[in-house]
Amino acid sequence: MIDLKNLTIEKAHDALEKGVFTCKDLVEEYLKVIKEKNKELNAYLEIYDDVLNQAEQAQKKFALGTATLLTGIPFALKDNILFEGHIVSAGSKILENYTASYDANVVKLLKDAGAVLLGRTNMDEFAMGSSTQTSAYGVTRNPIDPSRVPGGSSGGSAAAVAADMTLVALGTETCGSVREPAAFCGLVGLKPTYGAVSRNGIIAMGNSLDQVSPFAKNVRDAEIIFNFLSKYDPLDSTSVPENLRMGKFSRVLGKNPQTTQKSSHSKVSKIGVPWHLFKEGVDPVVMENFKQSIKKFKNAGYEIVDIELPFSKYSLEAYYIIMPAEVSTNLARFDGIRYGYSTGGDKEVESLRDVYMKSRGRGFGQEARRRILLGTYVLSHGYYDAYYNKAIKVREKIKEEIMRAFETVDYILTPTVPITAFKIGEKMDDPVAMYLCDIFSAPANLAGVPSIALPSGKTKDNLPLSIQFMAPHFCEEALFNIGKKFEEIG
């Protein structure tokens, strides 16, 4: 029997290389757990039918000596990542039988590396939510306390990793959709720099914000996955070419372009804390844990300084204007004609307009419909300047102030989420209360900087707590370094 609880990518690779177990043994072990737990947790929507074949192909790479660190490593994929020939529904009824016609760039990279893709995981519909309760395919439960949500929108992937139903998983982030579920399930979640990982083959929600992001049980695993996936992709117009990935931040700040953040970060250890952002609305247990975490860093020799991010106070407001605006355009393509669910053959349908109205009315869930209408409203002629135009200007100010902050500090530290995992059914009638879960996530997404959520302890009820670090663009390595340090001292 394989010790799945304590397994890491490197341990699994070592065992596979030495023949302690085979790729098939490892996959079968996870399939057993999935069979046992998925009925209750609803983390997976589907287990791919070619999993054992994938494992056999991976095993051949070991025999041929072409195995990589990811060969034979089981992954779960969020249900908005295209895997050719397999259904991908984005958690929505409107795409319930849609089969991907090509592989997402990240899927290609994982296949090339020999990873085994176990199945697709549940998510909030089109990634709209913070609890995985808006999925058309039922709620996913938190493995730590099944009466609670796993977070969202990538809640299925988080639950699958936390319940040992896969070793690692991919989710996507538009605003905290990996860091928040990582926090609720006691995992590491990385939101990479915007442009670091290709969005090609990801069902878009907010194009200027979306990023594919890994879940893992430890920082090193997240680092390994990121290093495999962080590649320039000419098929994604926002993918940043390799030669522009280092020094970009330095140029913007007028520093010597030859001085990369990578090298400067290995020497300095100053952590900025924007206390003014969380004066209110943070659960006292979360706040106490955050203070204790800061103390640990102080004791380990880090310098902690107060920083002011006055525009970031408006991050969530800006996000909830920009995101629905992008949603309203992205989801216009789902019309009952080109993709998925359609009422086209129904007797009651009398015209093309009817097909559109009924297919979209019945195919989209409540949250998706709400955001499409809201996005259309903020983009409409009379409100464009007051809402959308203002929000993108505020976004620029947020980006600017965060980059300025990194002139004096190496990291920005906040709690990941102001609360712990809440009960299933809570907040569903109050969208603003649900949106407030994202309050500490939004600055990183709007500014495009990387951020990592790290487990920082548990409440007396065994609920996970989490802190998050932000670093300058393309300084993921700095995040991995401080994350590993926290694993040592935490």
Next chain:
Amino acid sequence: MEIKDVEKLAELVKIELSEEEKKTILKDMDGILAYVKAIEEVDVGNVTAQYGLHNIWREDETS
């Protein structure tokens, strides 16, 4: 916002809504717009958005 605004938006985005759904969406959108309204108080000076996105309006005339 009023129900007729929700109806107009629903027609624009081609989404059929029941009477009950219109009421719920109206309530939710009022709440969300009241929340995001805080952005009005932000003084952004003369910042120009990096993306340089702008809409090109035209008169709504039959050509």
